[in-house]
Amino acid sequence: MISVIDLQLWQMIAAYVFVLVLMLITKLKGIPREKEILIASVRMTIQLILTGYILVYLFDAPSPLYTILILMIMEIFSVYNIIKRTKTAISPKLKQIIAFSMIIGTVSCLLFFLLVVIQISPWYDPQYFIPIAGMLIGNSMTGISLGVNRLVDGMQKQKYLVEGALMLGATPRTAAKQIVDDAFDSAILPTINSMVGMGIVFLPGMMTGQILSGISPITAIEYQIAVMLGILGSVTLTVILFVQLGYKTFFNEQQQLKI
């Protein structure tokens, strides 16, 4: 395989020319976004450098404890992020369901992927565990986030249709079915769309990274296909759990609509 070009410090700094050019353009065009661009660039740099050092440390001394700790941090951050990104206020019960769906959906897919598909050993090998957990959790987070907004919005805007269905003798499940289906669709569509365009419209980040680091494109593609299927499974499972449990929070035990 071709050798990898190790980036020197000055080469990395040279890449910041893009940021300078962008800031110059926005300044000339009078678009007041220089501050945001600068903050985003600095944050990205610091976060990635820190992550790099943490990963080096974890890879050098693999420990189940650290791996689980990192997984927990990722899960907590993702749940916090989903709740923060919801446009309207949501009930504590729905928040619990978001956390439950995220954890059960991603952890079960992650374990299946690592132990059955890739068969890593030891099971906590951070080199595989952490990046794959990151991809599954990140994509599931985006999926649930879309699903939460669509479900809450649908239940509020179509309240009269749901209640109209209840009056005609529908069960809450039937009354909310259209909204639940819409929420599910909107949550998994980005993943489906990205699968359709993959390899033609764009090369996915993970595969690009592996190819750049000298791995054969065939190996990179094998991993990418497996990871993509893992992501699809994880997004689908988390979203199904969320919508199927989530709609119930809008009804009480008397099968009355609570909003």
Place this chain on the structure above:
Amino acid sequence: MFSLNNVRFNNILDIKHLKIPSNKVTCIVGESGSGKSTLLRLLNNLISCDSGEISFNDRPLSTINSVELRRTIVMLPQQPVIFPGTVKDNLLIGLKFAEKPLVDEEKLRQILRMVSLSKELYEDSDKLSGGEKQRLALARVILLDPEVFLLDEPSSALDEETERIIVEMLVAYTKDTNKTLIMVTHSKKVAKDYSDNIIEINQGKVVNYTEDQV
């Protein structure tokens, strides 16, 4: 049939004692905002009272499965709920919701004739006028063939002549099929002319209860 004891709901409704008999036509009248619609929603168990008890056939509503209850006591809201799709879709969706066997197109046309709605089954229901939507929603409820009808101003969007035809049809249908009709109406004349019992509500309280008008 229905029996209410010391029923309170927010500051909207406060009913000490009320009995609504079966196999009769009962009209609920009163000013707007007096709590008429809230009473119907309570009877349909779409909302629960804060205190007191509502019973249906001597069983408290809280002990009856709400879905089963709403299949026996079907409610028609004041604003007709029209689902996306055709007239036929809107008629059949009620049967699907209530998990009842579907019927053929001839039966659907017959129901449309009952409510004086001369529309094709495949017409887009979104294009119907307010009064037509109201009759379509009413036809859907009749198709469900429930034991009790809870109708919230089923003729409010209709002209006087159509209103008379619809109410007469409803009353005759209820009597012929031995069903119970509980209807909120803004028209005291309709109540007087067609009902067996009239419940008058004012500021959440039953102020008048007249039995056996006919």
